[in-house]
Amino acid sequence: xxxVFAESPRGQFKKSAFEAVTYGKKLADALGxxxxxxxxxxxxxxxxxxxxxxxxxxxxxxxxFEHFDSQxxxxxxxxxxxxxxxxxxxxxxxxxxKALAGRLAVRLKAGLISGANQLPxxxxxxxxxxxxxxxxxxxxxxKLNGAVNIISLMGxxxxxxxxxxxxxxxxxxLTVTPGKIKIKELKTQEGTVPLPEAEIVVSAGRGMKxxxxxxxxxxxxxxxxxxxxxxxxxxxxxxxxxxxxxxxTGIAIRPNLYxxxxxxxxxxxxxxxxxxxxxxxxNKDPEAPFFKAADYGVVGDLFExxxxxxxxxxxxxxxx
Amino acid sequence: MKLLVCISQTPDTTAKISFNADSTxxxxxxxxxxxxxxDEWYALVRACELKESLGGQVTVLHIGPAANETTxxxxxxxxxxxxxxxxxxxxxxxxxxxxxxxYARKENFDIIFLGKETIDYNGSEVGAMLAEFLDMPYVSYAxxxxxxxxxxxLDREIEGxxxxxxxxxxxVVSAAKGMAEQRIPNMRGxxxxxxxxxxxxxAAPFEALEQLNRFTLPPAKAGVKxxxxxxxxxxxxxxxxxxxxx
Ligand SMILES: Cc1cc2nc3c(=O)[nH]c(=O)nc-3n(C[C@H](O)[C@H](O)[C@H](O)COP(=O)(O)OP(=O)(O)OC[C@H]3O[C@@H](n4cnc5c(N)ncnc54)[C@H](O)[C@@H]3O)c2cc1C
Ligand SMILES: Nc1ncnc2c1ncn2[C@@H]1O[C@H](COP(=O)(O)O)[C@@H](O)[C@H]1O
Numbered sequence: 001x002x003x004v005f006a007e008s009p010r011g012q013f014k015k016s017a018f019e020a021v022t023y024g025k026k027l028a029d030a031l032g033x034x035x036x037x038x039x040x041x042x043x044x045x046x047x048x049x050x051x052x053x054x055x056x057x058x059x060x061x062x063x064x065f066e067h068f069d070s071q072x073x074x075x076x077x078x079x080x081x082x083x084x085x086x087x088x089x090x091x092x093x094x095x096x097x098k099a100l101a102g103r104l105a106v107r108l109k110a111g112l113i114s115g116a117n118q119l120p121x122x123x124x125x126x127x128x129x130x131x132x133x134x135x136x137x138x139x140x141x142x143k144l145n146g147a148v149n150i151i152s153l154m155g156x157x158x159x160x161x162x163x164x165x166x167x168x169x170x171x172x173x174l175t176v177t178p179g180k181i182k183i184k185e186l187k188t189q190e191g192t193v194p195l196p197e198a199e200i201v202v203s204a205g206r207g208m209k210x211x212x213x214x215x216x217x218x219x220x221x222x223x224x225x226x227x228x229x230x231x232x233x234x235x236x237x238x239x240x241x242x243x244x245x246x247x248x249t250g251i252a253i254r255p256n257l258y259x260x261x262x263x264x265x266x267x268x269x270x271x272x273x274x275x276x277x278x279x280x281x282x283n284k285d286p287e288a289p290f291f292k293a294a295d296y297g298v299v300g301d302l303f304e305x306x307x308x309x310x311x312x313x314x315x316x317x318x319x320x
Numbered sequence: 321m322k323l324l325v326c327i328s329q330t331p332d333t334t335a336k337i338s339f340n341a342d343s344t345x346x347x348x349x350x351x352x353x354x355x356x357x358x359d360e361w362y363a364l365v366r367a368c369e370l371k372e373s374l375g376g377q378v379t380v381l382h383i384g385p386a387a388n389e390t391t392x393x394x395x396x397x398x399x400x401x402x403x404x405x406x407x408x409x410x411x412x413x414x415x416x417x418x419x420x421x422x423y424a425r426k427e428n429f430d431i432i433f434l435g436k437e438t439i440d441y442n443g444s445e446v447g448a449m450l451a452e453f454l455d456m457p458y459v460s461y462a463x464x465x466x467x468x469x470x471x472x473x474l475d476r477e478i479e480g481x482x483x484x485x486x487x488x489x490x491x492v493v494s495a496a497k498g499m500a501e502q503r504i505p506n507m508r509g510x511x512x513x514x515x516x517x518x519x520x521x522x523a524a525p526f527e528a529l530e531q532l533n534r535f536t537l538p539p540a541k542a543g544v545k546x547x548x549x550x551x552x553x554x555x556x557x558x559x560x561x562x563x564x565x566x
Contacts, residue, residue, distance in 0.1 A: 070451065070460070071451070071456075095460065095461055095476070098460060099447075099460040101445060102414075102417065102448025102450075103452040105449060105452075106414070106452035107452055111529035111530050112414070113530060114443055115442065115443075133440065133442060134440055135440075136538070137537075137538075138339075138536065141536070142530045143530070144530060145530065149529075179457065180487055180488045181459070183483060183484070184485055184486060185484040187481050187483075189481060192480075194479040195480075197480075242497070242498065250497065257559065257563075267333060271333065278565050280555070280559070294541075295541065295545065295563065296546075296547060296555060297544040297545070298547050300549030304549065308550075312552035312553045312555065313556055315556075316566065
């Protein structure tokens with residue numbers, strides 16, 4: 001059986017949960033077993049996971065799960081995996097998944113590959129899992145040799161697919177131990193899709209010259225429904241907030257479309273964005289290294305090109 | 321405070337990535353190695369700051385061969401008091417976490433620091449594994465850390481926000497940008513590092529459950545398609561029809 005832990009921060013699923021269930025269902029089909037989804041904490045609509053292919057949806061709504069504590073969660077998920085005899089456990093490679101995966105691997109004495117970017121190959125019953133390493137500069141394939149194995153799935157690696165139908169969630173009894181972490185406050189950026197989940201990212205660098213010039217970037221992002229990002233020097237000089245910093249020392253992202261404006265494309269920047277599906281680079285210097293990593297390039301002055309691109313997209317959106 | 325900082329060594333960010341003939345091993349010929357940036361800039365520096373303000377001791381721990389001692393000496397030059405090297409090839413995250421746990425169990429550290437991830441295998445696995453081996457709370461991707469008595473106050477990066485929390489010590493913490501500012505070792509630090517104690521310990525046996533099959537390089541990009549800056553309609557058309565991202 002494949003057990004998928006579907007995260008529901010503050011009672012809501014995010015796209016990563018649907019991706020994880022879709023992935024779990026496909027893997028379960030390939031192995032000829034069933035796919036069961038597990039949710040922890042009070043939830044709006046757990047049965048929704050049936051639509052993404054889970055054949056059962058299990059929930060334990062103990063209030064201990066209202067806030068994330070990896071120690072508390074890992075015990076509960078490991079308990080569920082043991083009760084159900086899961087052979088594979090799927091997690092999302094999110095802040096939650098990263099804090100859980102290692103704990104679960106130790107608890108379940110399981111093999112672990114974190115950050116898988118596609119479905120495993122199955123070779124005489126063993127799972128061969130590929131992930132990106134060296135900050136996107138190479139891929140590594142591992143064979144999982146555990147009696148139980150855990151895979152955490154990179155965001156945007158699979159598309160959520162609705163192949164099933166809504167289910168009635170079942171309650172599962174689980175070990176719950178009090179945790180040692182107390183959450184004091186949660187500061188969220190309202191209104192925008194967080195960078196790690198964004199499908200389109202519009203990012204700008206030092207070529208913008210001044211923080212007062214960011215209006216054109218924000219307008220383009222708004223037209224596209226994109227999230228904004230920036231290069232490190234831009235965040236370091238407080239032109240933009242730190243959470244926008246992408247790259248090796250910032251956040252690594254893999255959107256479907258990454259538009260880089262006035263960013264030179266230093267290797268440390270590329271390390272965080274080179275897993276994007278499509279990269280568009282706008283830079284006035286034809287020698288900028290970013291063009292080597294780009295799918296589409298525009299050599300020109302960003303102050304002219306970006307407003308024009310914005311108009312063109314508006315025109316396209318109005319027509320479609 | 322008794323603080324432990326786990327440091328790893330990774331190829332320099334600009335290193336050319338290549339592999340041996342059968343693609344099972346990283347080719348380290350001509351590659352410059354550095355201390356993993358998260359371990360050095362954030363975890364180690366914050367541990368040193370805490371020691372300087374609250375008193376105590378900072379120990380650095382590295383699992384790796386003797387050739388990596390330059391990295392350990394650098395950590396001592398930045399401000400750690402002593403170092404331990406467990407002599408082994410750090411093959412897998414579970415192996416590394418197991419070694420750290422075996423050592424830390426005997427020492428009663430208040431906080432065990434790691435980096436949020438290594439920049440070579442990008443696993444982000446060791447911290448959580450270690451916390452489970454020791455059955456301790458774990459705060460990952462911490463961008464701020466303060467200590468009062470036996471309570472640590474931390475900020476943790478989550479999707480689209482920051483979570484502020486309190487945790488009872490002892491705990492395991494993985495450090496992200498923001499926790500401290502990079503420190504360049506000064507001459508005095510470099511001189512004293514030479515005489516600070518560096519203990520070598522043997523590794524405990526541990527069987528990993530993941531086996532590397534092969535490395536591959538990602539398929540090369542087809543090459544950039546240049547678009548006339550006067551013709552943004554064309555770019556939009558390509559993004560829609562060819563790339564299918566609009
Ligand atoms: C260990 C380490 C880690 C690092 N981590 C990161 C990281 O995580 N993320 C990161 O981004 N960087 C990181 N860096 C820094 C990185 O090396 C580069 O210095 C940085 O990415 C450069 O930022 P930039 O492209 O915005 O600025 P610049 O390199 O100054 O590039 C500006 C670009 O804008 C173009 N431009 C200027 N004016 C215009 C115009 N009017 N129209 C169009 N184009 C214009 C220029 O041609 C140029 O290419 C790291 C560095 C080190 C050493
Ligand atoms: N060989 C090692 N020796 C000591 N600590 C390590 C070693 N490898 C990894 N670590 C620690 O574990 C953290 C996370 O590594 P990883 O899980 O591999 O991304 C690193 O930032 C280090 O703090």
